[in-house]
Structures are given as structure tokens and as C-alpha cells.
Amino acid sequence: MTGQTRGSARPNQWLRNLNAKIASIPMILTAVVIFVGGTAWTVLYSFTNSKLLPRLSFVGLDQYERLWAAPRWLISIENLAIYGFFSLIFSLVIGFVLAALMDQKIRFENTFRTIMLYPFALSFIVTGLVWQWLLNPQYGIQSIVRSLGWTNFNFDPLYNSDIVIYGILIAALWQGTGLVMCLMLAGLRGIDEDIWKAARVDGIPMWKTYVLVIIPMMRGVFITTLVIIASGIVKVYDLVVAQTSGGPGIASEVPAKYVYDYMFQAQNLGQGFAASTMMLVTVAIIIVPWAYLEFGGGRKRA
Amino acid sequence: MLNLVANNSTVIEYEAVPGRITSGPRGAKPRRTLSRRNIVVYGTLFVVALYYLLPLYVMIMTSLKGMPEIRIGNIFAPPIEITFEPWVKAWAQACTGLNCDGLSRGFWNSVRITVPSVIISIAVASVNGYALANWRFKGADLFFTILIIGAFIPYQVMIYPIVIVLREMGVYGTLTGLIIVHTIFGMPILTLLFRNYFAGLPEELFKAARVDGAGFWTIYFKIMLPMSLPIFVVAMILQVTGIWNDFLFGVVFTRPEYYPMTVQLNNIVNSVQGVKEYNVNMAATLLTGLVPLTIYFISGRLFVRGIAAGAVKG
Amino acid sequence: TDLEVTHWWTSGGEAAAVAELAKAFDATGNKWVDGAIAGSGGTARPIMISRITGGDPMGATQFNHGRQAEELVQAGLMRDLTDLATRENWKEIIKPASLLESCTIEGKIYCAPVNIHSWQWLWLSNAAFKQAGVPVPKNWDEFVAAAPALEKAGIVPLAVGGQPWQAAGAFDVLMVAIAGKDTFEKVFAQKDEEVAAGPEIAKVFKAADDARRMSKGSNVQDWNQATNLVITGKAGGQIMGDWAQGEFQLAGQKAGVDYTCLPGLGVNEVISTGGDAFYFPLLDDEEKSKAQEALASTLLKPETQVAFNLKKGSLPVRGDVDLAAANDCMKKGLDILAKGNVIKGTDQLLSADSQKQKEDLFSEFFANASMTPEDAQKRFAEIIAAAD
Amino acid sequence: MTSVSVRDLSLNFGAVTVLDRLNLDINHGEFLVLLGSSGCGKSTLLNCIAGLLDVSEGQIFIKDRNVTWEEPKDRGIGMVFQSYALYPQMSVEKNLSFGLQVARVPQAEIDKRVARAAEILQIQPLLKRKPAELSGGQRQRVAIGRALVRDVDVFLFDEPLSNLDAKLRSELRVEIKRLHQSLKNTMIYVTHDQIEALTLADRIAVMKGGVIQQLADPMTIYNAPENLFVAGFIGSPSMNFFRGEVAARDGGTFVQVDGVAFDVTAYPARAGLQPGQKVVLGLRPEHVKVDEAAAGDAAHQAVVDIEEPMGADNLLWLTLAGQSMSVRIAGQRRYKPGTNVRLSFDMGVASIFDAASENRI
Amino acid sequence: MTSVSVRDLSLNFGAVTVLDRLNLDINHGEFLVLLGSSGCGKSTLLNCIAGLLDVSEGQIFIKDRNVTWEEPKDRGIGMVFQSYALYPQMSVEKNLSFGLQVARVPQAEIDKRVARAAEILQIQPLLKRKPAELSGGQRQRVAIGRALVRDVDVFLFDEPLSNLDAKLRSELRVEIKRLHQSLKNTMIYVTHDQIEALTLADRIAVMKGGVIQQLADPMTIYNAPENLFVAGFIGSPSMNFFRGEVAARDGGTFVQVDGVAFDVTAYPARAGLQPGQKVVLGLRPEHVKVDEAAAGDAAHQAVVDIEEPMGADNLLWLTLAGQSMSVRIAGQRRYKPGTNVRLSFDMGVASIFDAASENRI
Ligand SMILES: Nc1ncnc2c1ncn2[C@@H]1O[C@H](COP(=O)(O)OP(=O)(O)OP(=O)(O)O)[C@@H](O)[C@H]1O
Ligand SMILES: Nc1ncnc2c1ncn2[C@@H]1O[C@H](COP(=O)(O)OP(=O)(O)OP(=O)(O)O)[C@@H](O)[C@H]1O
Numbered sequence A: 001m002t003g004q005t006r007g008s009a010r011p012n013q014w015l016r017n018l019n020a021k022i023a024s025i026p027m028i029l030t031a032v033v034i035f036v037g038g039t040a041w042t043v044l045y046s047f048t049n050s051k052l053l054p055r056l057s058f059v060g061l062d063q064y065e066r067l068w069a070a071p072r073w074l075i076s077i078e079n080l081a082i083y084g085f086f087s088l089i090f091s092l093v094i095g096f097v098l099a100a101l102m103d104q105k106i107r108f109e110n111t112f113r114t115i116m117l118y119p120f121a122l123s124f125i126v127t128g129l130v131w132q133w134l135l136n137p138q139y140g141i142q143s144i145v146r147s148l149g150w151t152n153f154n155f156d157p158l159y160n161s162d163i164v165i166y167g168i169l170i171a172a173l174w175q176g177t178g179l180v181m182c183l184m185l186a187g188l189r190g191i192d193e194d195i196w197k198a199a200r201v202d203g204i205p206m207w208k209t210y211v212l213v214i215i216p217m218m219r220g221v222f223i224t225t226l227v228i229i230a231s232g233i234v235k236v237y238d239l240v241v242a243q244t245s246g247g248p249g250i251a252s253e254v255p256a257k258y259v260y261d262y263m264f265q266a267q268n269l270g271q272g273f274a275a276s277t278m279m280l281v282t283v284a285i286i287i288v289p290w291a292y293l294e295f296g297g298g299r300k301r302a
Numbered sequence B: 001m002l003n004l005v006a007n008n009s010t011v012i013e014y015e016a017v018p019g020r021i022t023s024g025p026r027g028a029k030p031r032r033t034l035s036r037r038n039i040v041v042y043g044t045l046f047v048v049a050l051y052y053l054l055p056l057y058v059m060i061m062t063s064l065k066g067m068p069e070i071r072i073g074n075i076f077a078p079p080i081e082i083t084f085e086p087w088v089k090a091w092a093q094a095c096t097g098l099n100c101d102g103l104s105r106g107f108w109n110s111v112r113i114t115v116p117s118v119i120i121s122i123a124v125a126s127v128n129g130y131a132l133a134n135w136r137f138k139g140a141d142l143f144f145t146i147l148i149i150g151a152f153i154p155y156q157v158m159i160y161p162i163v164i165v166l167r168e169m170g171v172y173g174t175l176t177g178l179i180i181v182h183t184i185f186g187m188p189i190l191t192l193l194f195r196n197y198f199a200g201l202p203e204e205l206f207k208a209a210r211v212d213g214a215g216f217w218t219i220y221f222k223i224m225l226p227m228s229l230p231i232f233v234v235a236m237i238l239q240v241t242g243i244w245n246d247f248l249f250g251v252v253f254t255r256p257e258y259y260p261m262t263v264q265l266n267n268i269v270n271s272v273q274g275v276k277e278y279n280v281n282m283a284a285t286l287l288t289g290l291v292p293l294t295i296y297f298i299s300g301r302l303f304v305r306g307i308a309a310g311a312v313k314g
Numbered sequence C: 001t002d003l004e005v006t007h008w009w010t011s012g013g014e015a016a017a018v019a020e021l022a023k024a025f026d027a028t029g030n031k032w033v034d035g036a037i038a039g040s041g042g043t044a045r046p047i048m049i050s051r052i053t054g055g056d057p058m059g060a061t062q063f064n065h066g067r068q069a070e071e072l073v074q075a076g077l078m079r080d081l082t083d084l085a086t087r088e089n090w091k092e093i094i095k096p097a098s099l100l101e102s103c104t105i106e107g108k109i110y111c112a113p114v115n116i117h118s119w120q121w122l123w124l125s126n127a128a129f130k131q132a133g134v135p136v137p138k139n140w141d142e143f144v145a146a147a148p149a150l151e152k153a154g155i156v157p158l159a160v161g162g163q164p165w166q167a168a169g170a171f172d173v174l175m176v177a178i179a180g181k182d183t184f185e186k187v188f189a190q191k192d193e194e195v196a197a198g199p200e201i202a203k204v205f206k207a208a209d210d211a212r213r214m215s216k217g218s219n220v221q222d223w224n225q226a227t228n229l230v231i232t233g234k235a236g237g238q239i240m241g242d243w244a245q246g247e248f249q250l251a252g253q254k255a256g257v258d259y260t261c262l263p264g265l266g267v268n269e270v271i272s273t274g275g276d277a278f279y280f281p282l283l284d285d286e287e288k289s290k291a292q293e294a295l296a297s298t299l300l301k302p303e304t305q306v307a308f309n310l311k312k313g314s315l316p317v318r319g320d321v322d323l324a325a326a327n328d329c330m331k332k333g334l335d336i337l338a339k340g341n342v343i344k345g346t347d348q349l350l351s352a353d354s355q356k357q358k359e360d361l362f363s364e365f366f367a368n369a370s371m372t373p374e375d376a377q378k379r380f381a382e383i384i385a386a387a388d
Numbered sequence D, E: 001m002t003s004v005s006v007r008d009l010s011l012n013f014g015a016v017t018v019l020d021r022l023n024l025d026i027n028h029g030e031f032l033v034l035l036g037s038s039g040c041g042k043s044t045l046l047n048c049i050a051g052l053l054d055v056s057e058g059q060i061f062i063k064d065r066n067v068t069w070e071e072p073k074d075r076g077i078g079m080v081f082q083s084y085a086l087y088p089q090m091s092v093e094k095n096l097s098f099g100l101q102v103a104r105v106p107q108a109e110i111d112k113r114v115a116r117a118a119e120i121l122q123i124q125p126l127l128k129r130k131p132a133e134l135s136g137g138q139r140q141r142v143a144i145g146r147a148l149v150r151d152v153d154v155f156l157f158d159e160p161l162s163n164l165d166a167k168l169r170s171e172l173r174v175e176i177k178r179l180h181q182s183l184k185n186t187m188i189y190v191t192h193d194q195i196e197a198l199t200l201a202d203r204i205a206v207m208k209g210g211v212i213q214q215l216a217d218p219m220t221i222y223n224a225p226e227n228l229f230v231a232g233f234i235g236s237p238s239m240n241f242f243r244g245e246v247a248a249r250d251g252g253t254f255v256q257v258d259g260v261a262f263d264v265t266a267y268p269a270r271a272g273l274q275p276g277q278k279v280v281l282g283l284r285p286e287h288v289k290v291d292e293a294a295a296g297d298a299a300h301q302a303v304v305d306i307e308e309p310m311g312a313d314n315l316l317w318l319t320l321a322g323q324s325m326s327v328r329i330a331g332q333r334r335y336k337p338g339t340n341v342r343l344s345f346d347m348g349v350a351s352i353f354d355a356a357s358e359n360r361i
């Protein structure tokens, strides 16, 4: 009866999965209004000379010209590149090595894991403070080593323009490698045990098994980890502020800080927006193709 | 490992009595507990553990020292005279401007911010992830991709537009506004986690529930939720950590009466009165980190399990 | 009525001074709700501005008067105080007049200045020089000459904190002292790019180069930590505004005995009249608006001015108050003020944007020994050329 | 009376067409098995019938009601899945009653139905347990129970037994068969296990690439496969195929394969064979008789390559006409590899296909 | 000459003893199957032989060399896993040659061996592909190839076929058998599929709870199981068991079950049967003859409950002496459920076990 009529016609496409669509409204709003809308807004205003308040008085590419002429921006970019490169490499390498060690059916695994993971619970502000102090030549490691007799020992990365970014890197790795280790460990645990056995029977040395067999099998984990690390790298800000405030001089400036400083301290929104747009462009160049492949292509359901 | 052990075993060339094995020499069981492999593994882990623990150790030790001892002292030395003064000061007395109630006020603010933000952001993201994993509708993937890319956008870029949006909604400066902000910025990673997790659950379960007549919400609450403890733990840990430790949003999107603990911490640490009171700073730092740390120590095991379930299958 | 007041006065001396304001305001039957944000104006201003633009304004907020709030005013977000000012005759009482000018936009007054801060001070630690065995210098040149002796005694000659504004400020001070008031105005007020690239300024950069050399090893961030180096005799001197005085006071030191102050670096006794002012965002709430007025007028009351500025170490904005309790240094400052040897502060002359660029330049210059003064001057001239 | 009717059903995943204008009528009370290799679209078809997938085109009728766009719960179907799909956090009892509670059936009625299902499946002692505390067979029984309580007209099974080991599989097979005999519901059962198909089905639909190749009762499928695919797919070991040419000689009809002539005079549809036609001769392993080689027809002698004793049966792999073939004999009869044997064929039960169209002649 | 000897092997995981003082001798060139249900320790034993698990006690000899503590690669073994365990990012060729390259075998030699293995397994066209581009059967072939190239004395297989579907399984089974016949290596093969065990093995070791229950050739295992467990485990459907008591009457020996008397006078070990002894009589389904019920011995009449036609065979489930039993008859012979049939038994091939010790009499 009713079924006859109701069932025979294809119902309105919009009404199918209605609940799912309703439930997705926050996501859609966030994606469209905040991420797309906000980004578009930012890009638009980067072509204006907005100062303290946004206003639509276009000045073409002036902000970008100025941006790329600013030594501080160039240094920021360079720092981000160095920091990003090494933090990617070291996070992955250290995280993986630790995970591999943890995967040796060791005792006290829980203890070790907790120890490595706890820094992740601390904010960058806290991390920055602690390491600022440990790296302070008057109180920290340098003074300790000197007091042990090596009076020529020099270790003051935060006060040396040339290596300050590495000082920040130390703190960043301390904070972040635990999580990477966890991710890697989870990945290692997901590897079929028979692969290990096969490699042993084949007489492949352990390190070779890791390098040639296991790591290539962990592509998914590496990608997830990469996303997490990379999204953190682009945003690095608090850590620098807490540890060096960009100093000495402007030696440890990073793009996110440039954006913040010019938007709010210098009250030059246009400049800040131009800098953010550049950051977005960089991110987009790296991320969009990947994200499309990973989620957009309608491929697989995990 | 293979190479290391191989040296240990003696190859026993056995004089064959045709067709039969006599009691023959035995390959003694090599002692493996102290093998070189174990020394390397445990040695490395031990050294690494030291690296991770050192800052914590220094923080604790310093927070228990008096200022004079700090000035003369070695940061690694345990306090000669233990004092809890810095803790008291950090908690209840340290000043910012005119307010001299230390972190205590910020603590409750942080609780008031963190609890609803965590709950709401996880609730929203888990429903999203569920919808994406099980009820894929046209265009969902597009929005999701945008969302994931959003995870890479520096917060600073978004501050201004969000200020405008919140202002238009009339919730700027309120707790509601801050909760919305946390929900928005937590969404990409959380949604990814939940989506992966739910997609990893057997699809047949979902189908069975649909045949049983359960709808979108019934399936979510009755079937999916009870199976998702690990991923909820992960999400909770990530969010508690993130929101509790947040400084930027706490300071930009609220008014002082809601300032979270981190703002207070920043104020205490940056309100230098004469010399930096390292002991108070460290105590304040530890106090601020206490909540997320506790959660980590309690639920670390579930965290790894949840990560394995939610993050790994990209 | 509760009125939330935001500011970035969180160091010891500053906090004590704010307490005076709060006390005075509370005495009017209202309540001062303190919204201190630590970490200097650079951290605090963005927060204040986003709250005002975000539609959740505080009752009153500190800015450096000058151009920081210009656009907020233009956007109609700030309260017009002209009526009150006329009623209370601010035009007459506020000295120097440039202070009120900085609060005036298109003929309307938008802020209440509370103090005058001058940058042009060199603070010297008597103990440090004693330890180094040289007499306390009387001007910049003597100070430079004494530097080697200080260094030999293991003392950092000149303390400069790592915050960018400190280096930029020190340069401005050197400029007034060495190149003189006219040059200063040509550069910052008229934005004369040729002068900025010229020989006068080259001299200033030479001096800045000296300062850079002398500041090596400061290794502190905050200005008051740098001041603390001077207080404890770990550093010979510091170029810092008069607010540093608050720290000396708090440490129980006495001007002339424990420390010496040289306004205008002892070379050119001019002081700038920057300072702090309170702005009042436009509020809907009738009650609060009343409280805002009460606060504005409280801020300018003579008693408040005295109490506040004594603690803060700055100069009052009205010439008619009695500052008998002032110490040596403050008196020196009042003298100079009375003589009219004043210039505008760079906050009043330059936009925040140009200021920031300048800060970036000098922060880099002071930290990076390989940057030559000539290069720095070239970039300086570019900034001035582009400044608005 | 048809219970389930599928009319011109098509389904695409993006550009891939998984089902293509498929038609199927299932009678009331019938046990229909969908059989096919992995990926041929069996589950897809079942999911369409269940309403778990939106069809691209066509209609589905259940009890003569068009249910094409109805929700699964409204179709009067119950479904049992390969991985059991029990709700892990609920007790067995809760698992069984969940659907009823969602449908707001009165509690008394729920209890009654659960008790009845539990009795039928003999899982009363397990009602309080969680699925994790059950063995595989027990879980599968609960999964069936979940469909049972819903009192539905049509049961859908998606490879319900393939996660179980051989022993359990054969036990549960019998149970499902019993269940069908006592309930007399319509059952649609997906499997790629031909033993299951043959033993359970009233009719089997053999599928390949989204198309039904043959729909018939098991014996017809086994003994008279419509085409080469069905012939090769059904039977383990597979039917032996010989490609050759039809030749008529001495009043008899022969299929000439690589120098070996098979006398197919006894083939029932012999009339359809044209001399010179290229054909494929199919012989099931159990339709070949084996004797010790003697001085018989030289053409049908073969050498045993491999012997596979399987207990009750013995499988011989031999080479005949240049190709490997399997023969099934009784378990006690053993031939060592290398032994010469003589083969004879029962052409009355052979199958002959046209080599070009691959259809049965 | 023994190829592999296991002496008093014990293995514990913590407090759990998985293998308990196990002894096993495998002859050179023998195909030994370890058969047992899940969790009985088959894989564990195999892993011990391979050197992948450290034994707790006992020794392992391969070619009379004590290898108990040697590395897997030095034992002269090759291993094939259930999940194939191919290196997913390497081509088939690389998968085969990887171990050799690591062992620094000269490239020419590697190429030769890979080519040979590829030829034997007929995977030459696949050499350039990645494992993901292979079907299950092809993958398993590559996995075997990986053991093959290593030119080892002993092949170890851990359920190599259980991830494949029935059809492929039976194909690869034949291939493995062929491989064994041509290579003549020692092979140890773990499975829980009895068909595999029966068809492949020279000898089968039936395991239960870490203990070998019977070690014998397949026919002995099938026809003369040592104990009740082996009897029940082997054969599908299972042997039918009847618990009863021995009675002597009229010069004959009977097993009296629930009012039904089975005449076991023909039982070969009849002498071992004591009147009054409690025994279990085991009858394989194919050792029961079925005729239309006539006016014969009323005791051996039964009703068909369920019929399971399986193509070549037909399985009947009947009730006799109050319990369900299965009977296997030819596929053409059909009995509708409810039919009355008459049964007769071939006691010459029956098994009788002591009810207490469960051992064969
Ligand atoms: N969601 C999907 N998106 C794209 N293709 C799909 C999807 N689901 C199934 N397919 C494809 O549809 C075809 C039929 O799938 P289906 O699951 O019906 O096969 P099946 O016969 O049930 O196989 P199996 O025996 O392995 O369960 C397969 O080729 C499969 O790859
Ligand atoms: N690492 C381990 N720790 C503890 N117990 C184990 C471990 N590995 C196996 N076991 C136990 O040892 C017993 C034998 O396991 P094994 O893998 O040998 O069984 P199996 O006969 O191969 O079974 P299957 O047919 O399922 O592969 C099982 O009960 C199992 O639970």
C-alpha cells in the first residue's frame, strides 16, 4: 500500500542520509566558513594596505614585494627550512629507532614508553622554558660541564645566532619524538610477524630487514606521522617565543612569528596577511596533492 | 641481532653413527639475558630515558630549592634544603599586575575551559568521523580534504577571521566562543582519527545494525560508541593536552576573568621582579603541566592502543 | 561599577604604580578589575586590539599614546573624551602640550595621558665602576672609554636585553645624544631619508657599534633583568627609559649613591615625551561609561599623578603637582622638562609598522656582530624612506 | 508465489558496473544459493536486496512489494554476516533483542521471541555471555538468531560459514539446512564454497562478473552445466576438459583430441554434434573408470602421475591426450605413481560444449 | 637416514607448556604433515625446527647436525608461511633473490637459481610484478619459490594454503605434491586441513595439546586410528561413534548400543573384546551401505533426516540407536528426507575403542 507508492519512486537525493548530513554540518561549516572562507579572506586582504583594521584598499603586490625584501622574513624562511628539515629527519629517525628498540619484546616497556611520551603532555611554553634554562650558559649544561673541569666547554646555542635554531630543535625533539615513537611502534606492531620470520629464515640481518622490508611496509604510518610532524613544523611559534623570542636579534625568527608580529605588534595586517598567504601557498604545494590522493580520490575505505 | 647471536652458538659437528643419533654432544643453551644485543637495547633505552627525564628532574629539583641555593648551585644537584615555598608561591601568591593569587585562579578557569571544550570537540569530531566512515554522502570527501588541509594552516592566519565570525555570532570573549574555537581547531586531526578508527571497525557490524533497524544516532550511540574506548582515550588525551596547554586562544578569545592557567603561567614567568625566580617558575610550570601529565601516566597504555587503531591506517 | 582595565605593567615597580591607580579609582566607589597581561606591549596590544575589534571591549586600556590606537579611533570604536577634557580643562593642565596633541585626532580627544616616559637615560652602577677601578663616567664618551676596564673586571659594560624594542630604543637615545634634537626630528618627524643616510647618522651608527661591542655577554631577555645586572653590579650601565628607576627603587638603591643617572647620556640633555595613556573603548553600558569618565578624571588628579609617578619612576603629565618626594634623577628630568628641552617620542612619530621594522633592524644589528654599521644605516634609511 | 524478485537491477561503483541488468525470481520458501568466485558481485547483490546499497537502476520486490528504496529494517529481511557482526559489547541476549528494542516491540514479546530463537539454535546457556566468550560456531549461531528473532520473510546469508574451520562448517551446514526445513522461510545464501551450495540449495545461481550464468537445482548444475564456466566452477576437483573436434565414424560419434578418440555415441544430445565442430568434452573425475592396464584399447591407457588419497576417496592425476586429468576412485584402491592404467568413460553423464560459444550442446 | 630429529623437545611460554618432551624423526625425502586443530602447537613445533623460537629443552638435529641453537639461515631450511610473508615492495624476482644477495651469492648463480625456481613454479611471467599485483595462488607460489632458491634440505610449510579458496587449494596441493616428487627434499607441512594431510603426506603426525597422538602413514591414520581423538579428527564428515557394551552371543560378538546390536564378529581384533567391556564403536560414513527399507532386520532401519547432495557424493543424515549418524553414498542415489532406509555395516573396516582409555582395541 503505502510501501507500493513510497518504495517505487527514487526518493529525493538530498534527503537520503539526512542525519549524516546534519551531523556533518559542523564539519562542513568549519571547512567552508573557517578554512576556505578564512583563507580566502586572508588572501584577499593581503593585497590591501590594511593596518590595524582590515580595509579594502588594494595596493597590488606591494605587500609581497616588501615581504620578500625583508631580511627578517628571509631569515624566518631559512630557519623554518632548517628546522623543518632536521626536525622531520630527526623525529622520524629517532622515533623509529626508539620504536624499533621498544619492539624488541623488552621488559619495562610501559615505563620506557611513558618516559618518552610524557614531554608531549607539556605545552611548548613549558618546554621552551625548561630548555631555555637547561641551555642557559650561566646555569645550565654549560656551567655544569665547566664546573666539572672542562672550563673551555662551550654550549650556549640559544645565545649564538649561528646555531640558535638547533637549540630550539633540541627542545622540539624532546617534546615531539615520544609521539612519533608511539606512532611508529603502533605501525611496527601491525606488521605481520611472518615477515620477520621469513627474513630470519632468509638470513637477512636485522637492520637490513628494517631498512629494506619493514620501513617500506610502514608507508601509511609514515604518512600519518609526516602529516602530524609537518603540520606542527609550519605552525612552530610558541616554542620560539618561549625559548628565545626570536633572538638573539632575529636569528631564530620563524614565519608564524613574523605573521603574528606584523599583524598585531606592527599593526600592519596587510603585511601579516601577505606572509600568511605565502605560508599557505607553501603548505598547499606540499599538502594538496597528497591530501587529494589520500582522501579525495574516492579511493578505498581504509 | 642475528649476527650477534650467531657467534654464540657452537656448531656441533656430530660424528654420525649411521641412521641413529646417539646421546651426542649438546649445544649448550647460550646465555641470552646479558647478550650484547640486550646491552645495546637496554643501554640505548636507558640513555634515552635519561635525556627525557633530565628536564623533569631539573624542574622538580629546582622547584624545591630556595633562591640563594639556585644562585650558587648546580641545577642538577638535589636541594640541600627542601622548601615548598616556591610551590606555595606559584600556586597562590605569585603576582601579575595587581592580582597576587598565583595559578590558583587560572587552574579553575582552565578546568572550566577544558572540560566542555574537550567534551564538545570530541563529540562533534567523533560524529563527523562516524558520518564520514559509515555514511559517506556525496561531497563528504571534499569537505574532509579541506578539513585536513586546514590542519596545516597556522593559527595566526585564522585569528582574524575567527574574531570576525565570533563577533558576528555575538559570542566573542565568552566561554562559548572559546569552546567553539577549540572545537574548530581540534576538528581536523580528531576527525581524521575517528574516521580511520570507525572505518577500521568491521563494516558488517554497521550493516547488521541497519538491518536491525537502527538509525544514524542509534548506531552511533549503541554500537559505535561502546566499541571506541581506545580512540576516545586518544582523542581525550590529545584534546586535554592541547586545550589545557593552549595559550594563544585562551588569551585572544577570552577576557581576563576566564584566563586559563597557561596565561597565568606566562604572566608569572614573564613578570620578572628583579631576578627571575626560577624555583617559582619551575613550580608553576610543573603545576600547569600536572593535569595532562596525570592523564598520560594513567592512560598511556590505552593511548598506544588507540593510536594503533586510529592513526596508523592512513 | 566594575571596570576592567588592561595594561602590561607587570614588573615590580610597575605593579606597585598600578596599585596606586587602582586605589585611587576604587576610592571613587568603583572597582578596578585588573587585567594585566605580562610580556610587554608587544604581547599585550594584540590581545587588547582583538578584544576591542572583537566586540568584547574592556573598560579602559593602556596604550602608548601616539599612533597605536589611531585606527581604532577612526573606526569609531573608542570613546570621545572631549567633553570631559573641556570640563576639566585638560588643555591647560597637561604639560607639555604635545601629550594631549597625541591624544587628539581630528580635534577630538580620545585618551587620558598618565605619565611621561623619557627614554634618554644612561643608568650606571657605581659599584661596578668601583670594582673596575675607574671613576663613574659623566657622559657617553667617558663610558665608552671606561669599557675596557670594566670588561677586564669581568663586568659587562652595557646591559642590553634581548627584546627588540630595547635595542631600537637605545639607538634613538644615542641619536638624540650624538646627532642632536634637530637631526632627530628631521629623521623621525619629517622622515628625511637623506639625513638618515647622511654623515650625522653615520656617527650615531658608530656609537651604536660601540654599544653593540660593549653589550656582548648580556644574555638576558627582559629589560628589567638587564637593569638588574646594573643593580647587582654585574653590568656597568644600561640605556633605558626612566621606568628603570622603579627597579632601582624597589631594590632599595639610592640615586647618586648606589647608581648614577645621566639624562641624554650626559651629552645632550633632552628628553622625549612619550608615555602611557589610557583609552576608553566605546561601551553600551551607561553605568560603565560613567565609570570610564570617573577613571579618566581620577587618572589626571594631582594626587594620583604624584603617587603613581613616584612609584613608576616616570614624570607626571601636569606641571602643577608637587614632587618634593622625587629623587635626584626624577628631579633632573623635571628640570629638563621645565626648560622645554623636549622632543616627541618615536611612538608618537612613527607608525607601529615602521617601529617594528626599526626594532627588527636594531635587534639584528645588536645581535649580529658581522653586520656593519654602514649596512645597517642603509637599511635604516630605507625604513625611514618608506615610513608613514 | 515469488518471495523476492529482482528486476533489471544494475549497480555501479563510479565507473565500474558490478551488476548489470540482473533478473532473479525467488520462490516463497526457497533456499537459493548465490555461488561465484570472489568479486563476482554476490555480496553486492545481497546488499542491494537488503537495502544496504542504493541500486543504480532497476527494482526489487519482496513479497510483491516494491522495496527498492525502503530502509533495510522495513523490508522484512534478516541478515547473517561472514564475520558474525555481533555487537561486541552486548550480551548474546542483548544482541538478539537489540533490533526488537529499536523497533519498540513490547518487552514480553521480545522475551518470547528471544527464548524461541535460543531454543531453536540451542544457545540458551549462552544468553548471558558476551560474543568474545563464544566459540566461532556459537557466534555464528547467535548471528543467525539475530535474524531469527526478527520474524522475517527472507533470510539473507553472506558467506556465513567461511570463517569457520572445515569441521564446524559441515556441522553448521546441517544445522542451517535443518533450520530451513523447519522454518520454511525464503533464504538467500551467498557462498563461494560449492559444497555448501550443492548441499544447501534448492536452486543455485552461479554468478560471474555480475551476471547469472545458470540458475537451476544443484543436480542440474552439477550434471548438466549450461556452459564451460559453470562446468569448471562446480565440482572439486574440476571437471576434466578436452578440446577436440567432432568426428563421425562407423555410425558412432567421436571427439578427436590430440590423437585420442573419445566415443561419445552415448552422449544424450549427440544429435547436436556436427562433424568437424570444435568442442570441449567435459568429464567429471568420478565418471571415469580405472582398471589395471591390460591389453585393451591402447588409446585409453594412461600413467598415474600423482595419487592423492583422501580417506574415503582416492584421487589420481593422470596424463591423457597430452594433458593432465583427475580421476576419483574409492579410497581403498591405490595406484602408485608410474602405474599404467586403463580408463573407460561414462559418456551418458559427460558434458560437451561448443568451443566457440562455450555453451552446452 | 633421518633428516630431521627432534629429541625431548619442550617449549614453554612463561608458565604455559606448549610442547612437552616431544620426539620426532623424519626421514630423508619424507613428506611429513603435522595435523591438529588450532592451538595444538603445530606452528610452535615448526618454528622450533626453523630456529625461530628458542626451545626450552631438548635438541633438534638436521642432517644429524645439532642445530638447536643455530640461526635459521644456517640450518639449511626454507620456510613458507600462511600469509605468504612476501616483501610487499619488492618485485617477485627481488623477493626470490633477496636472501641470496644478502648471503653474497654471486649474481650469476642467483640468476640461475631464480630462473630455475621460476620455471619449476611457472611464475616466469610474473617476475617483474609486485606481490600486490598477484593473485593468492601466485603469491603462494612465489613464497614457495623463496624457499626453493635457497637450495635447502628441508622445507617447512606453515599452513601454506589456508588463505586460499577451495579450488586454488586443491590445485596448489597437487603442485606441492609434484614439487616434492621432483625435488625429493624433506618436507614438513603444518595444516589443520585433513584433506591436505591425507593427500600430501608420506606420514602424518596428528597432534593434540602439544603431544603427538599418532604418527603413521595416511591410510593407517584413516583406517586404523590409534585413539578416539584421531578417529574423530580425521574424516569428513566425522566417523560415527556409538557407545556401547560388548556382548557375546551365538558365537558372535556384538556391541550393544541403546537396544541396537551391532554384529562385530568380523572385526579383525575381535579377540581383544571382552564381554561387558564398555567400548566405542566407530563407523566411517562411507562404510555404511544403504538400501531401500525392506522387510529385513528391523534394528538397522533408519529414517533419513537430511540429505546433503555434494555432486559426486550424497550425504545422508539419519538417526540410529537414538543418535544422528552420517552416511555417504554415491551422488546419483537420492533419498528424500523422511525416507525409510535399511543399513548394513562393513565391520572389517570399523574401529573399536576402549571407552575408558579411548585407545583402539
Ligand atoms: N565500495 C566499493 N567501491 C568500489 N568497488 C566495489 C565496492 N564494493 C565492491 N566493489 C567491487 O565490486 C565487485 C563485487 O564485489 P562483491 O563484494 O559483491 O564481491 P563478492 O562476490 O561478494 O566477493 P567475495 O566472495 O570476495 O565476498 C568487486 O570487484 C569489488 O571490487
Ligand atoms: N608468543 C606466545 N606466547 C604465549 N603463548 C603462545 C605464544 N604463541 C603461541 N602460544 C600458545 O601456544 C599454543 C600453540 O600455538 P601454535 O601457534 O603452535 O598453534 P597452532 O597449532 O599453530 O594453531 P593454528 O592452527 O591456529 O596456527 C597456543 O595455545 C597459543 O595460545
Ligand SMILES: [Mg+2]
Pocket (backbone or CB within 6 Å): D042, D043, D044, D158
Ligand atoms: Mg562478498
Ligand SMILES: [Mg+2]
Pocket (backbone or CB within 6 Å): E042, E043, E044, E158
Ligand atoms: Mg599455526
